[in-house]
Amino acid sequence: MSVTMADVSVNIAEQRRELPAKEHRTILFDVRDLGVSYNENRALDGVSLEIYANFVTAFIGPSGCGKSTFIRCFNRMNDLIPSAAVDGTILYHGEDLYGSQVDPVEVRKRIGMVFQKPNPFPKSIHDNVAFGPRVLGMTKGLDERIEKALQQAALWDEVKDRLKASALSLSGGQQQRLCIARCLAVEPEVILMDEPASALDPIATTRIEDLMHELKKEYTIVVVTHNMQQAARVADMTAFFSVTRGDEGQRTGILVEYDSTSKIFTQPSDSRTEDYVTGRFG
Amino acid sequence: MSAQAASPLRPSRPRGRWAGRLFGSFLVLSLLIGFLTLGALLGQVFFDGYRWVDAVLFFEPPSADPLIAGAEPAILATIYLGILLLAFTVPLGVGTAIYLEEYANRNRWYNRLLELNIQNLAAVPSIVYGILGLAFLVRGLGLGRVLLSGAMILTLLVLPTVIIAAREAIRAVPDSIRQGAYALGSTKWQVVWRQVLPAATPGIATGSILGLSRGLGETAPLLLVGALTYVSFNPTLLGDFTALPVQIYQWVARPQEEFRTLAAAGIIVLLAILLALNGFAIWIRNRYERRW
């Protein structure tokens, strides 16, 4: 299913998104020459970009280009994979996320994550949202915190009468919003979303996208998506990743182009970007 | 043109059909051998022993006179052993399982050796554990042939089974749950204690009870670690003891007919205990186990 330039331009024009000028943006993450290897395989190489506060930034690209690997660098989830090695720098508020003294738990307190397939804990709705605050010691005013998180995730009205019910009794879309609420309950600064709507039906997807618009007022959002139209709908900045092949046929992900969404979709600088967004490949 | 011409769809090789039937009968016979034997065994036990399952059996100590002999010390010892077994094997077994599944780096040689070691221990003959107990606990440490020695040796014997069962239960918890918990800022122990273990508890409980049931039926190690002559007083932690399976054996080994029937009665009690335990374990599994 190919999206023509014309379709996308119309969408962008309709949304008339205006980004603040460069001088007024604040840099939250400064990524410098980041690479990731799994044992001998170079999964990602030489990525440099800046993520701006209170923006929605999308990573798009064909499958296997390292988008998920990249986003997991921001909250040090790649630490959990023994064979993964990260090189390069990510500065968060000017401090290196991978510094020797840095505690991943502290990182994840501030930088939360929502996964592709909703993964509610096998507990009640209340205990799901309460889990984060409890393990991090934020036990004061727990009930208010939970209500606020569920409201921000646009789930409160649907579950307020059955907080003790099992989280697994919710629909897929509700479960994903619950996971978002769970993430919000610890009051992070950043929310990373790894293809948050790919397991959901179109209506649930729309609700998640609306949420992203709301949430970016208070949070910074980074989202991986394989759906270009979604990126066009929600993202302020878009990074396009692709794959290069090495001499022996190994696939390594690289960053091709990073710019405002409207520019990526209407006037991409790189021909590879243009090929992708017009559906010539990918 | 006869319509009786051989239909092309009939089996063309009647001998093949007989071979098939013979083979099928052999298979059914295979199953029958098992179940018929089970029936004969249970029948033999019940008919032999049911008249002797009475208050005397439960509340009298053993004696040289079969009419007044009972199995009270043995039954009590089995119950105490059961409690001690649970208290020892569950923490050790679950702890080992958590270490292997959540903390150990699979690439390190010593962890792989550890896994192999547990698999081997699960298949060591039970009498070898008895020898171990004899050498170290009874003679070596001088603990003697006491209940505690028996409990410790049975623990070592049952431990590999519990470890393997606990590992299965822990492994069955989907990784997405762990990822979700880590992403919220949990430490490793918080993930294990608050998410993995609660989710794995039904499987761990089932495995532990099945291991316990196996341990309570063991006789050989206790022959080497238990009392030498028959015990006529109730067991204490550091006193002589005879567990129910050993008591049964001691009765079976006697030539008199009455002792054989007493043994059968003891077997009925033992089987009842094991049936209750296994039934409980299965109930837990059916009621609480989650299908991910």
Added chain:
Amino acid sequence: MATREAAAPQPLRLRATRRRWGEDVVKVVLALCALVSVATTVGIVVALFLPAFEFFGQVSVREFLTGRNWAPLFEPPSFGVLPLIAGTLLVTACASLVCIPFGLGSAIYLSEYARARTRRILKPALEVLAGIPTVVYGYFALTFVAPLLQDIGLPVGVFSALAAGLVMGVMLLPTVASISEDSMAAVPRDLRDGAYALGSTRVQVATRIVVPAAISGIIASFVLAISRAVGETMIVLIAAGGQPNWTWNPLQAVQTMTAFVAATGQGDVPTGSVEYKTIFAVGATLFVMTFVMNVLSIRLVRRFREVYE
């Protein structure tokens, strides 16, 4: 033209507030739990082989392994272990006659012939056989099987390798059946479908396709059952006999290695005497035999897992 670095919302502290001692303690405690199993193995090896070495300092290995007379208490004592090994192998052979063909037969039935619902009932029912304590099987062998063998005219006494072996075979039948059935279940449907589509009968598919494909798991189950038969104590202690007997006739009474260890270990043998050490010498021999078989069986199981999973 410089863009501003975002000022951190709270004082930014990516270092841990305090070192998480708890996590290190937990890891140490758990590793200690795991070490218990290592200590067990070390203990077994030390407990068996140290006294065994001492024993072989007094008794030559050659006499031990080739002598046909086991009489450690006689004057002069003889230490030929062959009668005990023969007893063990005799009982094991009788057990294998039952558990191997009928265990495999049960497995084939469960895997290829039974409906899913039947299998769900039969498989656990078979496990019941495996859960009955061995002392109960010993009682059964003595009180039911031995008289039965006499009734059908066999010249057996109260104790015989045959009575014990047959019962042991039934006890081990679920072991063979369960592991063989698992390995047959792992054979992909496509293989069977391909054969059926060519017009094979169920017998042919079972014997020519499934069993060969699952063979390493099946052999592993045989090896494991034999290993368990060698290591079994109570059935032979009660029903096979208490006198070492150098014979290959299953109708006779024999003493196995395990029965010898159990009988001697029950007695009040003085620590450090040669008699005491025979427990360990025989125990070590037993351990080596079962260990080799167990390693083989684990290797075979791993191989069938690798092929299909």
